Amino acid sequence: MDRTLAFISIGAVTLILSGYAMPQWAVFLTTVSLCYGTVVLGMILLVRTGLVSFGHGLYFCLGAYAAGTLKPFFGLSELVFMLIAAILVTTITSFALGFLLRKYRDIFFAMLSLAFSMILYGLLSKSTELGSTDGFNVTAETAFGIALSELEYGRYLIFVITVGTSWLCCTLLHLYLLSNKGKLAEAIRDNELRVEYLGASVNNIIHINYVISAVLAGLGGALMSISIGHIDPEMSYWTTSGEFVFITIMSGSSSVIAPFLGAAVFTSIRSFAYEYSPDTWQLLLGVTMLVIIVFLPEGLWSLFSKIKKKGSP
Amino acid sequence: MTAVLRTKNLLKNFGAVKAADNLNITLESDTTVGLIGSNGAGKTTFLNMVTGYLTPDHGTIYFENENITGKSPRDITRRGVYRSFQIPQVFNTMTVKENLEISVSIGMNQPNYTKHIDETVNNESSIIKNSLQKFKLEEYQEKVASQLPEGTRKLLDISMALVMKPKLLLLDEPTSGVSAEEKFNIMDMVMNAVRSEKIAVLFVEHDMEIIKRYTDRTLAFFNGRVIADGLTNEVLNQENVIENILGSSI
Numbered sequence: 001m002d003r004t005l006a007f008i009s010i011g012a013v014t015l016i017l018s019g020y021a022m023p024q025w026a027v028f029l030t031t032v033s034l035c036y037g038t039v040v041l042g043m044i045l046l047v048r049t050g051l052v053s054f055g056h057g058l059y060f061c062l063g064a065y066a067a068g069t070l071k072p073f074f075g076l077s078e079l080v081f082m083l084i085a086a087i088l089v090t091t092i093t094s095f096a097l098g099f100l101l102r103k104y105r106d107i108f109f110a111m112l113s114l115a116f117s118m119i120l121y122g123l124l125s126k127s128t129e130l131g132s133t134d135g136f137n138v139t140a141e142t143a144f145g146i147a148l149s150e151l152e153y154g155r156y157l158i159f160v161i162t163v164g165t166s167w168l169c170c171t172l173l174h175l176y177l178l179s180n181k182g183k184l185a186e187a188i189r190d191n192e193l194r195v196e197y198l199g200a201s202v203n204n205i206i207h208i209n210y211v212i213s214a215v216l217a218g219l220g221g222a223l224m225s226i227s228i229g230h231i232d233p234e235m236s237y238w239t240t241s242g243e244f245v246f247i248t249i250m251s252g253s254s255s256v257i258a259p260f261l262g263a264a265v266f267t268s269i270r271s272f273a274y275e276y277s278p279d280t281w282q283l284l285l286g287v288t289m290l291v292i293i294v295f296l297p298e299g300l301w302s303l304f305s306k307i308k309k310k311g312s313p
Numbered sequence: 314m315t316a317v318l319r320t321k322n323l324l325k326n327f328g329a330v331k332a333a334d335n336l337n338i339t340l341e342s343d344t345t346v347g348l349i350g351s352n353g354a355g356k357t358t359f360l361n362m363v364t365g366y367l368t369p370d371h372g373t374i375y376f377e378n379e380n381i382t383g384k385s386p387r388d389i390t391r392r393g394v395y396r397s398f399q400i401p402q403v404f405n406t407m408t409v410k411e412n413l414e415i416s417v418s419i420g421m422n423q424p425n426y427t428k429h430i431d432e433t434v435n436n437e438s439s440i441i442k443n444s445l446q447k448f449k450l451e452e453y454q455e456k457v458a459s460q461l462p463e464g465t466r467k468l469l470d471i472s473m474a475l476v477m478k479p480k481l482l483l484l485d486e487p488t489s490g491v492s493a494e495e496k497f498n499i500m501d502m503v504m505n506a507v508r509s510e511k512i513a514v515l516f517v518e519h520d521m522e523i524i525k526r527y528t529d530r531t532l533a534f535f536n537g538r539v540i541a542d543g544l545t546n547e548v549l550n551q552e553n554v555i556e557n558i559l560g561s562s563i
Contacts, residue, residue, distance in 0.1 A: 049503065180418040187415050190404040197402065198362070198419045199390040 004174055007045070012167035019159050027159055028272060031227045033264040034166040036247060037150060039220035040259035041173050042213030043248040049209050050189030052104065055113030056217045056244050058120050061236035063218025064225035066090070066129065067110070068138040077141035079148075083222050090218030091211060098207040117236050124233035135232025138225045148203060160224050166260070169216055172263045175257045185209060218246075246285070250292050252299020261300055317481050317513045318363065319528065323372035325358055325537070332358040333369065334537035340481065346506070346512045347524040347545060349533030357399070357516045359534070362524050364396050365523065366390040376460075376481070393480035399489055399517075401470035405459040409450050409469055412458055413441045413476055420477040427458065440476055443460045447506050448472045450557050464495040471503055477511070482507060485515035486521055492533075500527055533558055 019027055039060055045055055064091035065268040067082035076082075097116060104112055125133050141148060144162060148154035158243050184205050192202045225231045234240060243266070251262025269288055273281035296302050325333035332355040338531060340346055350356045355371040361367040365386040374382045382390050404412050415445055417440055445451045448468045453461060464546050467487060474482060478516035487503060488496040504527050518524050523543060524531055531548040535557045541548045548554055 067347065080455055183415060184408070187404050190406050191402055194402040194404065194473070195419075196386045197390055197396060198416055198473070199387055200419045 004255065004257065005171060008059075008170050008174070009169060011165050011257075011260075013234065015163045016160050018047070019163070020156060025263070027155070029229075029267055030264075031159055031162050033260065033267045034162050035220045035224040035227065036244070036263035036267065037220075038166050038169050038261035039217045039244050040095070040225065040247045040251060040263055041169055041256060042216030043217075043244055043254070044251070044253040044259055045173065045177070045209050045213050047186065047248060047253040048185040048189060049206055050112050051210075052248075053113040053205070053213070053241070054110040054238070054245060055115070055117035055241050056213070057236045057238065057241035058117035059217035060115070060215040060221035060224070060244070061120060061231075061233065062071075062093060062122070062137075063090050063221030064231040064235050065124070066220075067222035068136065068225050068231045069130070071139065072136075072140075073278060076140060078145070079143040079158070080110075080224060081141040082140055083165065083219060086218040086222035087215055090214045094211045094214030095207075098210045101210060102203045102206045114238055114241065117241055118238060121236040121238075123232050124236065128179065131232070133233060135230060137230050139229060140226045154205075158227055162227060165223060166220060169219060170256050170260070172210070178258070181205065181208070188308075197212060232289065246289065250300060252287065252296075254298065254299040254305065255301050256300035258299060265300065315342055316340065316498065317374040317376065319378075320363070321373045321375070323359075323362060323374065323393050324370045324448060324538075325332060325362060325368055331355075331537040331556075332370075332444055333362065336372070336537075336539060338516060338539065338542075340513055342480070342513050343511045345507070345528050347528035347532065348515055348517045349519070349524060349531060349548075349554075349558055351522045353536075354534040354558075356534055357485060360396060360485055360515075360517060363389075364394060364483060365469065366422040383489075387528070390477075392477075394476050394483065395479035396483040397467070397471045397474050397485060397487060403458040403466060403469050403473065406457060408455050408457055410441065410445070410454040410463070412469055412473055413444055415440060416473040416476050419434040430483065441474035443477050444472045444555075445495040462555075464491045464499055468490060475512075477484045478510070478561060479512055481515070484514065486517050488518065488520055495555075496523065497526075503542070525549065 005208050015030065019030070022030070039056060043053065043056060059282045063086035066085040067155040070076040070082055101109060101112055124130055129134065140158065142155055146157070148157060176186070184195060184200055188202050188205060195202050222234060247259065247266045250266060265283075269285060270281060273284040277284065292300065316339045318338070320336050320338045320373065323333045323336035325331075330353070331404070334355075336359065348356050348359070362369050365384050365388065368383045372382070373380055375530070376392055376394060378388070386476060404415060404432075407415070415439070445454055448471070450465065450468060450472065453465055458466065459468065469489070471484065471487065484503070488499060491499060500523055516528075528545050530543065531541070531545040532539055533548055533551075533554045540557065541551045541554045
């Protein structure tokens, strides 16, 4: 069996089992890490294709709003439908925007994606129907038809679904990266001209990868909105997208597990730094990034590769 | 022999410079043709037009009697026209084997290539193995492409095109940047591989020793025009070729 898949599955089962006994704050931190990790999964797919998006807050926010608006506009508060809505909205939007974005590379791709996320931020901030800058509360009343409020462990069930969704995304992305098409991401990063002259479409692959990464960001956003119970336009603000880039650089892109490790480190440092040093928590994050760039330029995951290399004869 | 490639009145200008001026060229299957010319004669422009990198201002390109003028490099490649480059275009961060695996995975699975790469590679392992053997790349197979000597990079570039089973192979200066000792070895390997597969080959070359040794027919370009086309020995002794391209007779 594939070792990565085995590790992901063992990790997911361990989280589900331990989540039952974990204190509430730890469950919350883990949930946030899983949501961020799911978004960053999509970011590493883009990084492997040679692209960095400074605007994935767009899909994070769209996913959250797609899930959150089901109740006020359609009277639906089933968790599964909320996730499906997030997938549909982010797929359609990214598919449409992909036609433009796939023509751009490097800083132009990054800034154009940022521009779209800020357009959404502007629209949501001015929309009184959607709570303007305050946003609104989101509640998933049922999950698979089971009423969450009546359930003693309703919050735990949401945690389990978050773990399950992250596991599924991680597994599917891992399999995709090992497929013929997935492998082309790295080939494109290396040499687009050669890929075209071998007969594959660079633009199509970039488009597909962009849509996949957007859907992952949307799912992350939807899960976040359900877990936290509140959404606001800040989810589309450039600082949110910046956090995703931060975690992506911190994680490294060599494994699908890396984003979850990076997200866990990021949310832990942020939470504890905010708790114990509320005025300087950004400074601590900056120092962390500096240390990682200097000592682990390929991200936290490269630490494991280095240990593995040292261990081999 | 049937014509694999036929161009009709091809024209391409870059501002005031005529890079292709009324080119009418026919290439038959299973032939090896050399393309010579001084710098700026339009050799690479011709290759770029045939492979879709450039669109001619006027004229038509037929590949196996199908009009391929203005089609994208990808579309033309899928029809069986492959090329190598003057500066080798390989995947620099990947190993030699991975470079070939990527080529095979694209080539063997058109248009649907969503299978697991290991499955494809296992199915086509003999192609990769043969290619590594033919081009003596076995000892380098686990080496990253960016660390290879220039001659080996050239071979990798050409072998990536050859694993795609081309009908027409266009080589842009296959021995440029390669030492004098290496060039015949490289060309021997390439031509052996090409002849065993009965592929039509057109290669651009500045080295007349290579042209004389490996081609039956030679095209000579000057200022975007064909000034000579015929048997290699005859073309290389033609007065206008000596005057405009060679400088002295060989």
